[in-house]
Amino acid sequence: MNNLLRFVLVLFLVNLAAAAILAGVYTVTRPKIEAQKKMAEAKALKEAMPESVGNRLEKVEDGDVEYWKVFKDENYRPSGYVFIAKKYGYSSVIETMVGMKRDGSITGARILNQNETPGLGAKIVEILSDKTLKSALKGLLSRKKEPEKKILPYFTEQFKGANVKNIDISDIDAITGATISSKAVVESIREKxxxxxNAEQ
Amino acid sequence: MPSNNLTVTPSPHIKSPLSAKKIMYLVILSLLPAGIAGIYIFGLCSLKVMLISIISCVISEAVFLKLRNRDPKAILDGSAILTGLLLAYNMPPEIPFWIPIVGGVVSIVLGKQIFGGLGHNIFNPALVGRVFLQISWPVYMTTWKNPKWAIDAVSSATPLAKEGARGFSYLDLFLGNHGGSIGEVCILALIIGALFLIFTKIISFHIPASFIGTVMVLAWIFGGEGFFRGDFIFHLLTGGLVLGAFFMATDYVTCPLTRKGKIIFGIGCGVLTVLIRLRGSYPEGVSYAILFMNAVVPLIDRYTKTRVYGVSKK
Amino acid sequence: MKKFFHELNKGIFIENPTFRLALGLCPTLAVSTSIVNGFGMGIAATFVLLGSNVIVSSVRDFIPKKIRIPCFIVIIATFVTIVELVMKAYFPALSKSLGIFVPLIVVNCVVLGRAEAFASRHGVVKSIFDGLGMGIGFTLALVLISAIREAFGNGTILGLVIVRSFEPALIFILAPGALLVIGVLIGIVNYMTDRCYTA
Incomplete structure (x- = not known):
């Protein structure tokens, strides 16, 4: 009995110490973590629609349809929309976040989720680095700081400027060997x- | 009793006049019609792929045998040539020349020699090479070329791709008049070779029959919209099913020894093939299915071991 | 001092957790896809190892034998949670690419293994060196594996393209490639150690 009491006491003390330490760490890191989360969300929105930053957003939920209206200035009419398009590709549902203006022209698109075949369909999110070992070494030796260029996934970058009403797989360069995945992205954007x-007009 | 683990069937054991070497060359012979068909359909580029692949296999085998101080004469047993040929049959005809080279090295070194050489390999070496290439360079491994007489010279989707061109007639598919891998397209030629092997009793019909049968039944049930509406003939005639079922699943080293075991093995291959074809993220499941079942062969052998006559069950 | 150096050296070479003890292979397989990931995981695990070794060895006389495992787990989990929170707050990109494998350090057998096999039986200073050695050994192994995988599978080193004309073999970035690389490295390391110690 005495032993049992000791076990309980020891475990309790160990857990108490752990809880106290974690509470401390959590309080310190929480604001930072939340700020990071907000930044990530803002970044995704900004990539889909640069105008959305700093402007009023309004979430619309109409049955299955769910999207954000972006208001610029104090207008009553939204200047654009941000939505998430979904469609089954080759082996997974591909989710794309898309921003468009009121006339339907795309301001940006970014794949949020996909689980397509590596090396084929998964290339829809591929980013081609333009930095090579050679250029990096050169840059290191010359000590001249070159401005960081932002590299974006090349597949979704080609959607910019196209119109959602008539965007088609034939207008863009599909990923080699992954026609089905490429088509799914384009069609999901067009449909949604x-x-x-239509709902807005 | 160590011998008990090796002898699966009870005595008497009749020694066959066929040696491993003879069998290898007979299998190669039976594969020739499919190769000739591949060259006829896609042109000389098919021959090039076959030669590069075979040479790569033979050289890696020779180098490895030398490194391990084994008798280099073993390269003449035909197994490396057979591996190279099967590997080439799994590739599209217009593939960069270095892919069959890498494939040959991987097949022989990772698929066979690392396990201890012929007879010790757990997995079919040609399939190890093919799967390595398929995962590593999927774009090259799935860029098919149309037959040389087709007007449309641009690569087209393989018939098995999920939304693939269904415009082929069964006759076209049977004769190989469509894009595909060198040795997989012409079903007619493959069947000629397979019949030869079965009639000379080099392979038994158990694995191919249960494998293909399972694929067809499951494709019929689950392959279409709703149940029992799948196009099972299409599933039979496309992809590597015929080549895999007759020539790769039946590899002596990597398949079960008893009849019952062979049937279980074939059914397992069939189930996995259909599962990967219909639900997986790669278009073709035959090679993955066979490799997977290869891994289970020791287990199958253990549970299908024939009871020795006159010995009680327990 | 020599004794302490032995403890340090032990984790790095003779009893390298990945290549000799074959412990903690699950995170090794999963996160060694790029050098940055491998290094980040290694450092996180080293911190947890060091922390749990110190605490476990300093409270070892106070904890009854029968409930030592739950106590160790709580101690390890505390350190892991600290790592996770700090990583989320200050290295969000790394935290996102390591994903579930940071919290899973709790069940990394290297950490519990060292707490049980070493720290609960030795003094604090020795345990520090043991934890450091094991952590460095784990980190080095991860960096080595991920360097090979990144170079062959992605054609890059630290995200920099090596040669443009090289077409990376995707298999090395995927799970089967991890198994291949680890298998070959374990073979090489065992061959070398055998030669070093039998000669």
Missing amino acids: GSEIL
């Missing part, structure tokens, strides 16, 4: 985008 435009 047109649906929202």
